[in-house]
Amino acid sequence: MSEQQAPKAKKESVKQVSSIWLVPLVAIGIGLWMFYQYITSQGPEITLNMGTAEGIEVGKTEIKALNVKVGVVTDVTLNDDYTSITVKAQMDKDAARMLKEDTLFWVVKPRIGKEGVSGLETLLSGAYIQLQPGRNGDEEREFTVLDIPPVAPPDAKGLRLVLTHNEAGKLGVGDPVLYEGFTVGRVEKVSFDPETKKAHYQLFIFEPYNSLIRKRTRFWLTSGVDLNMSAEGFNLKIGSIESLITGGVSFRVPKGRDPGELITKDLSKFRLYNNLKQVRERFFDEYLEYVMLFDESVRGLNPGAPIEYRGIRVGTVQKVPLSLRTMREGFTNKQIPVLVRIELGRVLDHVNYASLGDLKTNLEREFDGGLRASLKTGNLLTGALLIDLELYPDEPPIKQREYANYDLFPTKAGGFAQIQKQIMAILNKVNELPVEDTLLSLNATLQTSQKTLAAAEGVAQELRGLLAKNDTQAIPGEIRESLQQIQQTLNGFGPDAQPYQNLEQALAQFEQVMAELQPVLRQLNEKPNSLIFTGEKTPDPIPVGGVQ
Structure with a gap:
């Protein structure tokens, strides 16, 4: 079979997608879905202004509300003028409704304060930012972090x-x-x-x-x-x-x-x-201002010191002294001005005055009646003084009514000042005594006394010489003989002596004669003519012719 007769293959293009591509496509879809979920689950980004970033870490420091995480810190930077810290934080979607104008943030960390010890749990977990949800106002995305936790939430009752x-x-x-x-x-x-x-x-x-x-x-x-x-x-x-x-x-x-x-x-x-x-x-806002002029030292009299009338407080010292400019004569002025207030609210507790005008009118009458102010010691330990008011009916009427555009409250030297004056008067009298003349006279008297003592000493020496003579020592024996003769003479007048016995017999015979004379004296007392007329009564004659 020749080559020209060999069959030829037919070429056709076949369109087919491999299943391997399904894997990346699914991965992309899942990624897109996750990205969508991430985007839709993310809340807003907020900005927090803080004084310091102590304890704050990017990606670690959480934002919590009621101990539930609602955000995390994403960035920490210095602000433009380097005076504070700007913190960026990503919030959860559910936290968006918490971000109002009254939302509060503060850092939770170990803290020892006036209310006790707090934040001990952060010793191991680290500090976190606490969020207190807001209730009122519009949505907000920038906040200032508090230095210390708030005392009470905005919605607290x-x-x-x-x-x-x-x-x-x-x-x-x-x-x-x-x-x-x-x-x-x-x-x-x-x-x-x-x-x-x-x-x-x-x-x-x-x-x-x-x-x-x-x-x-x-x-x-x-x-x-x-x-x-x-x-x-x-x-x-x-x-x-x-x-x-x-x-x-x-x-x-x-x-x-x-x-x-x-x-x-x-x-x-x-x-x-x-x-x-x-x-x-501050409750005694109604008052009358007076100036008191004191001649004595005001050391120990301070603003706020009480003004009392027989132990009842009626006012307050306002300024001590009133002003040095009011002392025109400078340090040669003997009087120190003190500004005081007579407070109506204090007087009303004891006397019924309807207004300040009534109180002022009554005080002017009291001034004419002898009302005076004086300094007295209020505390012996500290030396603090108070002003005491008392009536002195013998005081002359006051002539000066004003001082430096203030009404004048008349004064009188206090008890201690009077004692000082009396002591000074006594010392002045002592100084006026003729002490030198007295001393000269006393010196002359002492010299005369010395001469007299010297003469007495000479007499004593002569007396000692006289007693030392034999004739003087023989005198006591002769005196004893004279006393024996006197004793013998006195014995001749004793009870056993003949003269004493003869005197007793004579007294006995005198008593017998007096006893015999007592009836005669009694008869003479009863009938004084008894020495002339006999005491026997002649019987009454009987008429002769009367006999029968």
Whole structure:
């Protein structure tokens, strides 16, 4: 069979896809599906501004809400001016609804604060960022991380208040808010307003204690130990253990005052006082200002010292001295001006005055009646002084009524000043005594006494010489003989002597005669004429013719 007759093969193109390509196609589909799932499950990216990146790690530091992971940190960079840290974080899809204007973030790490020890679980797991979900406002994607955890969540039940004070640093975040020593709230935020130059302290009062906040509620700083030494004596107060360590703020409506209506509006403003004493003083807003002029030293008289009338406080010292410019004569002026306030609220507790005008009119009458002010020692230990008011009816009427555009309150030297004047008067009299003449006379007297003593000594020597003579020593024997003769003479008048016995017999006879004379004397006493007429009666005559 020749080559020309050989059959030829027919070529046909066959279109066929190999099954091997199904594997990459499936892989691509699965990848696309996973990418879609990733994209759809991702939440928004947020920006967090922090002061420091301590404890923050990219890809490791989680964001948690109620201990559930809702995001992770993806980037940490310095901001443009290198003053803070900018943190980027990827949030879960479910976390998008938590990101509101009032959402809060803070770093959870080991912390020792005023409320105790917290964040110990992060010692092993590392720090994380805590998210507190927001409730109000629009969605937000940029936040500032708090330095410390918030005191209460935005939706917590209670009342938020703002206290104002002229000085910053009086309170710190977390400090307790006390009512009668019991913690009813916390300091939530501290700020300073440069325009008003006042510090603002935001408090959160927990429910149900918010019902204690009234219109006339007063807030004051509470220190652990409050020791006050003044003219009124010692005053020691000790707060709670927590306030003893950290301090805090207390509040209440002062006793005897109308509490006013209930405060329900958040962020209502109140004034923060330094202490409870300042709170009490601020209730005496109606007062009369006077100037008192004192001739004595005002050392120990401080602003805030009480003005009392027989132990009842009626006012307060405002300024000591009023002003050196009011002392026109400079240091040659003997009087120190002191500005005081007579407070109507204090006087109303004891006397019924309807207004300041009535009080001023009455005081002017009292001035004419002898009402005077004087300095007295209020505390012997500290030397603090107070001003005491008393009536002195003998005082002359006052002539000066004003001083430096202030009404003048008449004064009188205090007891100590009077004692000083009396002592000075005594010393002046002592100085006026003729001491030199007295000393000269005394010197002359001493010289005369010395001469007399010398003469007495000469007499004593002569007496000793006289006693030493034999004639003088013989005198005692002669004296004894004379005494014996006198004794013998006296013995002759004794009971056994004859003269004594004769005298006794004579006295016996005299007594007998007197006994016999007693009837005669009695008869003469009864009938003095018995010596002339007999004592017998003559019988009555009988007529002769009468006999039968």
